[in-house]
Amino acid sequence: MKAFLYRLLTSITMVYLLIPAPVSAGGKKAKPLVHVADTRVLSGTYLYFANMYNENLLLFGIWTVVVLTALGSGIGFLMDIIMSKIGLDLRSRELRE
């Protein structure tokens, strides 16, 4: 596993070096657009998230991942219960996403 990780890291470093300069430098020439959430017209949960967006994008990013994970697994779990209550057997099906 150690050797594997070592090889992986070496390869990734090489890829970074190989990424053509225009791709990595491209973003610097043109100034990216900046959005500000208009918290003057918001309240409640919207206001909470909009404030986080304006002040700390990193925190907002972590929150997004947590919300997605919680919501995704929560809904998946709930749907499992509902579908088994209805009585339709889904377990034999293959689902490819």
Added chain:
Amino acid sequence: MEASAWYMMYMPISGIEIFWPGLVLIGFAVGVIGGFFGMGGAWLVTPGLNILGFPMAFAIGTDIAHIAGKSMIATIRHAKFGNVDVPLGLAMLIFTMLGIEIGARIVIYLEAIGLVGPVVRWVYVGFLACIFLMVLTDILKKRRREREKIGEEDKLKGGIDWASTLHKIRIPPMMHFEMAGIYCSLWLPGLVGFVTGILAGFLGIGGGMLRMPALIYLVGCPTHVAVGTDLFEVMVSGLYGAFTYTLKGRIELIAVVVMLCGAAVGAQIGTVATKYSRGMGIRFWFMVCIVVCMISIIFKQYGLTLIAGILILAVVALVCAIIMGIMFKGAAVELREKKAAGK
């Protein structure tokens, strides 16, 4: 919160008002179509959101976040992680994430120079044309096989065996992936991950539609390992995509939540419906969906947003209705039979 009419919903970050029934319908349709045809359907979301009024970068970011959530639902429900080749998954994942980052940066750069809308729209038109051709070739091949009565086992005969040819390229480091049972250069799965990653980050899709065939035909993975590894890739790289698009400030979390709820219900309907129909006939509707989506994108590009919106929502609703019809008919029969058997 200052929506002007009941059917409009205010998006707090981008500050636009969105026709929310359209948002629910798109989420629902992606669930139904994804569940029924067994492939993503995320290609519908970015153009759909853009047509509904999202700025392009927000449409892509929101789409990729919604995919992460959706694949999480699928993973929880099917717990298919047993079939993941972990070293292969990890090796690919890092390249995929790198690809997504580059794809996302290209989007932000194009946005800064004011070209993101047209460029992404035209790339989408090309991409959808490719999917259309893929599905069409698939149908034609199956028809021909049926006509010539060739068994399924013969389908891989003939043509070049790309996987073994590519395994002969011995650029170090060479890796042995035990579960997949392949010995190849790390760069092979890495490149597959990297290219699908760029596309995923640029178009806001999961990339499974390309990664799965690439894993099977180019890397030489057995199908069940490809399915498991792909699901793992979509979920983790989707979360990374969501994270990086959030850091770039291009995500509308509320829209993701609305769509996810629609998609969760839709996916059940789509999956149940596959029990009652083989789906060859209905593939025609899948192709119609792709073509109409392409036409809508072109309409949007030329400023005919209203027509584009009506067109895309109408065809999506129609396909959902057809699949739901299959499900309700089939489910009614099944439940009736169960009752009869119970007596």
Added chain:
Amino acid sequence: MVKTNLLSTVLTITIAVALVIPAAVAAEVVQGKCVAIDEKKKTYTIEIYDTTKDKEHPYGRSTNKTIVINYSKALVGKDPEVGDILRAAYKAEGPENVAIRVMNVTKQDIMRK
């Protein structure tokens, strides 16, 4: 059983993250017309608009008040010019209003199309 464990882990993490987030003072947001730019002091003077919008006033109506915002630490979008409508998130630090993000509403609206 595995699913229940996973679910409870995810929920625990969610709640933990929510609790860890400090209840900081939220940034204020102001929107209005940029009436002056001082490049030496790195400040924008903004004529504050309210939130009542209509067709003639798509960005709100002027309140005839102005605010001076320092943009030295801020993430600034498309270079603001006098006359542009700006939206800024800022925090008061002592006597100064320090911007965190500045959005050039006028220029970004044009680019959106």
